[in-house]
């Protein structure tokens with residue numbers, strides 16, 4: 001199966017009360033680890049690519065070509081969506097042009113009027129091409145210059161208004177942030193999530209900042225309509241720890257331990273472990 005939009009997989013997840021993981025990729029090893037794990041667990045999967053990661057991998061065309069070829073060569077049969085994470089208006093157009101199958105338009109930097117206008121335009125464009133589109137309400141904070149924002153809580157009425165523009169899934173801020181959570185984090189705002197779900201009905205909701213959210217909160221969020229959970233930092237931390245261990249144990253100094261295929265192997269296995277744990281927690285195993 002080639003790349004598909006995330007619309008159907010998330011509709012199914014919402015009805016089935018589980019969530020599909022979006023795992024952000026950074027390179028070939030990351031992509032391979034996520035795809036192999038999804039196939040092993042018979043789970044649908046969304047590969048997330050930020051604009052920065054796309055640039056790092058030399059551009060949207062490179063990413064699309066790599067992912068499409070890898071799905072074919074690895075004989076991946078589970079549903080796979082290639083999704084632009086926090087795309088700008090220009091980035092969204094470039095990713096669509098390059099063959100991404102799903103887009104997030106992050107209009108948080110625009111005025112509300114401009115955000116609505118651009119969301120409508122991109123939604124029409126995406127749907128004419130069979131591509132899914134995610135929009136965001138209540139910007140999702142995180143660490144910026146060493147200061148960790150607590151995460152904005154979205155207004156349910158604004159969520160309804162954006163959902164009505166025809167998008168396929170909605171990221172609503174409920175106190176979640178990207179990266180590690182600070183010690184004084186007070187948790188997800190479930191009253192807000194409940195109110196948002198009541199206003200938006202069948203619309204699959206997206207939880208960004210999946211790293212470090214306690215398991216009980218993840219399960220409760222899924223029970224209140226979250227159907228897609230984004231994970232980025234946690235895979236990076238797993239990769240880092242395993243790679244550090246390999247070097248600290250001096251394994252790179254033994255025989256051909258310096259060979260990148262050996263050097264990157266423990267980190268790649270650790271990403272697989274991270275993805276597996278998340279898919280089991282999110283309930284997407286055997287839902288392909």
Ligand code: 13P
Nearest residue numbers: 179208209211230232233
């Ligand atoms: P984390 O890095 O906190 O897991 O967040 C990922 C994310 O939300 C990507 O959009």
